[in-house]
Amino acid sequence: MRAPGAPAGPGFLRGALAVAAKDLRLEWRTLEALSAMALFSLIVLVVFNFAFDLSTVRRLGAARLVPGVLWITFSFSGIVGFARSFQIERRRDSLTALLLAPVDRGALFAGKALANLAALLALEALVLPLSAVFFDYDLLAVLGPMLLVVGLHTIGLAELGTLFAAVAARVGRGEALLATLLFPAASPVLIAAVRCTSAVLDGSDLASASRWMLVTAGFDGLFFFVALLTFEHVLED
Amino acid sequence: MKAAGRLPCPALLLATAALMPAALWMAFVYAPEEKVMGPVQRIFYFHVPSAAVTFASVLVLAVASVAHLTTRRRIWDHVALAATEIGLVFCTIVLVTGPIWAKSAWGAWWTWEARLTTTLVLWLLLAAILMVRGYAESREQAARLAAVLGIVAALDVPIVYKAVDWWRGQHPVVFGRGREAALAPGMLVAFLFCLVVFFLLYASLLCLRVRLLDLRERARDLSDLLGER
Amino acid sequence: MTDEPILEARGLTKRFGSIAAVDGIDLELRRGESLAVFGPNGAGKTTLTRILTSTLRPTSGTLRIAGRDPREDELRSRRILGLISHQTFLYDDLSARENLVFFARMHGLRDARERADALLASVGLGERADDPAGTFSRGMQQRLALARCLVHDPEIVFLDEPFTGLDPHAASLFRAALGRIRSEGRTLFLVTHSLAEGLELCERWTILSAGRIAARGRSEETDRAALEREYFLRVGKPRSPGAVA
Numbered sequence: 001m002r003a004p005g006a007p008a009g010p011g012f013l014r015g016a017l018a019v020a021a022k023d024l025r026l027e028w029r030t031l032e033a034l035s036a037m038a039l040f041s042l043i044v045l046v047v048f049n050f051a052f053d054l055s056t057v058r059r060l061g062a063a064r065l066v067p068g069v070l071w072i073t074f075s076f077s078g079i080v081g082f083a084r085s086f087q088i089e090r091r092r093d094s095l096t097a098l099l100l101a102p103v104d105r106g107a108l109f110a111g112k113a114l115a116n117l118a119a120l121l122a123l124e125a126l127v128l129p130l131s132a133v134f135f136d137y138d139l140l141a142v143l144g145p146m147l148l149v150v151g152l153h154t155i156g157l158a159e160l161g162t163l164f165a166a167v168a169a170r171v172g173r174g175e176a177l178l179a180t181l182l183f184p185a186a187s188p189v190l191i192a193a194v195r196c197t198s199a200v201l202d203g204s205d206l207a208s209a210s211r212w213m214l215v216t217a218g219f220d221g222l223f224f225f226v227a228l229l230t231f232e233h234v235l236e237d
Numbered sequence: 238m239k240a241a242g243r244l245p246c247p248a249l250l251l252a253t254a255a256l257m258p259a260a261l262w263m264a265f266v267y268a269p270e271e272k273v274m275g276p277v278q279r280i281f282y283f284h285v286p287s288a289a290v291t292f293a294s295v296l297v298l299a300v301a302s303v304a305h306l307t308t309r310r311r312i313w314d315h316v317a318l319a320a321t322e323i324g325l326v327f328c329t330i331v332l333v334t335g336p337i338w339a340k341s342a343w344g345a346w347w348t349w350e351a352r353l354t355t356t357l358v359l360w361l362l363l364a365a366i367l368m369v370r371g372y373a374e375s376r377e378q379a380a381r382l383a384a385v386l387g388i389v390a391a392l393d394v395p396i397v398y399k400a401v402d403w404w405r406g407q408h409p410v411v412f413g414r415g416r417e418a419a420l421a422p423g424m425l426v427a428f429l430f431c432l433v434v435f436f437l438l439y440a441s442l443l444c445l446r447v448r449l450l451d452l453r454e455r456a457r458d459l460s461d462l463l464g465e466r
Numbered sequence: 467m468t469d470e471p472i473l474e475a476r477g478l479t480k481r482f483g484s485i486a487a488v489d490g491i492d493l494e495l496r497r498g499e500s501l502a503v504f505g506p507n508g509a510g511k512t513t514l515t516r517i518l519t520s521t522l523r524p525t526s527g528t529l530r531i532a533g534r535d536p537r538e539d540e541l542r543s544r545r546i547l548g549l550i551s552h553q554t555f556l557y558d559d560l561s562a563r564e565n566l567v568f569f570a571r572m573h574g575l576r577d578a579r580e581r582a583d584a585l586l587a588s589v590g591l592g593e594r595a596d597d598p599a600g601t602f603s604r605g606m607q608q609r610l611a612l613a614r615c616l617v618h619d620p621e622i623v624f625l626d627e628p629f630t631g632l633d634p635h636a637a638s639l640f641r642a643a644l645g646r647i648r649s650e651g652r653t654l655f656l657v658t659h660s661l662a663e664g665l666e667l668c669e670r671w672t673i674l675s676a677g678r679i680a681a682r683g684r685s686e687e688t689d690r691a692a693l694e695r696e697y698f699l700r701v702g703k704p705r706s707p708g709a710v711a
Contacts, residue, residue: 009541010574018571022557029559088557097555097614099521100548101572102541163389167382171372180368181386184361185393188400195404211403219396226392230385233306237378237522375482377523461484 008102012110015103019111023085024118033084033119037077041127044073045134062137067197069135071190073127074150075157078120079175079182082161085116086169095235105232109162113227116165117158124150137201145200152213153193155220160186163227166234192216246448249441253434260434268427277341282427284334286435287327288356292394294324294439295359299391302384311454312447314380317387318370319446323439325363331356351402358397362390470533472497472546472622472653473518478527480513487513488524489677497621500654502664502685505674506701511657514674515626518655519549532621545573548620552630554611558600562591562610565599566617573618585613589643605636612643622653629663641667661693675701 010018027033048069049057057065089095098108128146132139139146164181168174183190192212199209206213264282271278297320305313335353336346347353366386373379420428473495480488488510495501505511516522518529520536520543529536536543549555556565566582575581586595589609594602599610608628615623625644629637644667648654658664664671665685672682673696680700683693 008574009545010571014574015572018568022560022568025564026557026559092556092558093551093553094555094557096521096549096551096553097569098572100519100544101569102544102574102618103572104541160389163385167369167386170378170382171369171374173372177365177368177372180361180365184358184365185389187358188393188396191400191404215396215400222392222396223389226389230306230388233381233385236381237516457484461481461486 010103012104012107015107016110019108020114023115026088027119033081037080037123038126040080041073041077044076045131049134062135063198063201066131066135066201067194070131070197071193074124077123078157078161079178081119082116082165083175083178085112086165099235105235106228109227109231113159113162116162117155120154120158142200145206149196149200152216153189156189156216157186159223159227170234189216189219244444244448246444249444253437253441256434260431263427263430269421269423274342277338280334280338282431286432287330289432290435290439291324291327291331294320295391295394298387302387305380305384315447315450317384319443321363321366323442328356328360332360349405351398354401355398359394471495472532474530476528478517478524480517481525486677491679495653497653498651500648500668502668502671503657503674504661504664504697509674510677511674512626515624515657519547519624546621548615549624550611550615550628551626554607556599556610559598561596562586562599563595566613569614570617585616589613604631605639608632608640609643625656627657629660661697665690673697673700
């Protein structure tokens with residue numbers, strides 16, 4: 001049956017939003033990635049508590065210990081989610097249908113990255129209170145700056161994570177290759193994230209960490225455009 | 238393809254072969270001995286040129302990657318691959334010679350100093366690119382994915398450097414700005430000479446590798462042609 | 467205007483390492499025409515389909531879709547072509563309607579929901595619209611895939627072994643649906659193992675062997691037995707196993 005008039009394509013923004021909404025709807029329905037990420041995070045937090053005995057935790061204080069624990073948890077759980085976002089496209093080869101849609105490949109990247117960002121932020125909303133309980137610090141007192149810092153640095157992780165997950169999926173590999181690619185490349189974001197989180201937990205003014213936030217903001221912006229421009233070469237066969 | 242045939246490999250090789258013994262002589266004999274550190278300091282006539290070559294190789298990688306993605310010509314992929322491999326070799330030299338010097342100068346094999354840490358991160362990135370190439374299903378795919386990763390890696394390096402620099406604070410650096418004047422003239426001459434020779438060595442290796450990759454490609458094309466008859 | 471071929475390929479070649487999966491293929495399809503492509507596994511049928519749908523770059527040769535090189539204006543050529551394969555390209559955990567609405571949005575349709583419902587009804591899945599695609603039988607999934615392919619009303623439809631895994635009843639339902647989309651004036655490019663299906667559905671046929679066109683003809687002038695003789699004559703020498711299908 002014929003439709004009235006040939007559509008012109010959704011354009012960049014609507015295409016990206018359609019992909020993100022589809023990914024999040026799938027995730028909401030199955031909770032496959034989030035449940036795996038949440039369980040994994042829980043295990044990492046518990047393992048870290050085994051790794052340090054209580055006196056060490058008390059002596060070092062939350063500001064020294066928690067930032068590292070948090071960002072290792074976030075980035076490893078992120079990898080689980082990023083890898084899955086391309087596995088769902090391989091199951092029935094739906095990636096081919098996405099590639100046949102009249103949208104810029106960059107829009108596919110933006111949509112996937114947006115969904116990955118949302119999933120990782122949801123996980124972080126779960127892990128942050130949990131870490132406050134496990135490592136005994138007052139999250140509510142620093143909630144505002146903490147959300148800002150976590151959000152900003154998660155953007156960078158989700159961007160590079162999405163690009164590299166596509167690369168790994170293209171060569172038929174999963175989380176291991178993704179981790180190998182992501183950790184060195186994202187090291188500036190991880191360093192900045194730990195620095196800023198540390199400043200937040202110290203109760204110091206966020207202005208003291210402003211240059212780190214600038215590094216991350218620049219990193220987020222730069223690699224967003226790099227990924228937009230290069231994504232078509234990753235997806236091409 | 239024909240471009241690779243015109244590369245001046247023999248000239249570069251000859252120049253490198255002729256000047257390398259002279260560089261060794263400059264580093265071990267001509268340059269005066271450093272008063273505090275003694276002979277260990279001479280490692281810097283190899284360490285710093287290797288580092289310079291490594292980062293130059295990243296630049297070559299970036300240019301070749303962009304050129305490959307825009308033109309899709311194989312020659313640019315060969316240059317990118319050669320720059321990755323040879324960059325990795327010189328990167329390894331930096332990572333081996335650095336700690337040897339650090340042990341005697343600072344008393345520790347490894348310090349998370351900005352330049353050393355950036356070099357380590359770069360080593361990991363280059364190794365990961367070669368890994369992805371190995372996993373790829375076809376040469377075209379290997380070339381494209383490696384080019385994308387090459388661009389990301391090249392852009393990443395200065396950010397990593399700046400981040401680690403702020404993170405660990407300034408550590409003493411031997412050939413840093415402002416200290417150059419403190420170098421004895423003999424040391425400076427030896428260092429500059431070694432720098433030039435290392436770049437010649439790099440150019441020769443790059444040239445040979447690109448030529449080899451090109452010949453291998455042509456051999457494959459020929460065997461394809463023959464296989465069809 | 468109407469005489470201009472909608473698809474025109476000259477000397478298409480694609481090499482994977484030492485294998486030429488597609489080797490110098492010339493093709494021409496006019497609007498509303500239908501072509502069946504037969505060939506054994508490894509003949510290069512899937513590779514050819516992927517080149518024609520611009521998901522794979524040819525090593526050499528030229529391709530024109532509706533008069534223009536699809537590489538020059540990728541979005542335009544993607545707007546007028548649709549693809550169905552033995553994979554459904556659907557999301558098992560989304561309902562039939564959600565699948566179609568998503569792909570309608572990806573093609574920029576404003577009335578995505580209405581379009582999805584109309585298509586679901588036309589392939590006989592109206593009553594299962596809210597069930598997850600993963601719970602459908604293979605035949606229903608393939609009809610849903612057909613609806614997905616038609617969501618943006620493509621002028622030319624590529625089908626790559628669409629009957630794979632269908633039972634006889636599902637296959638006949640699917641065949642009827644294909645007959646309908648042909649009668650709507652769409653151009654059809656059907657890749658199949660099945661000589662009977664190709665002859666029934668398409669006006670022209672061609673046999674692909676070792677990446678080359680080995681024979682071609684018109685379906686009305688060809689009887690099944692003659693085509694079978696021709697086919698086994700042409701593909702008598704099977705290519706090495708593991709070659710690209």
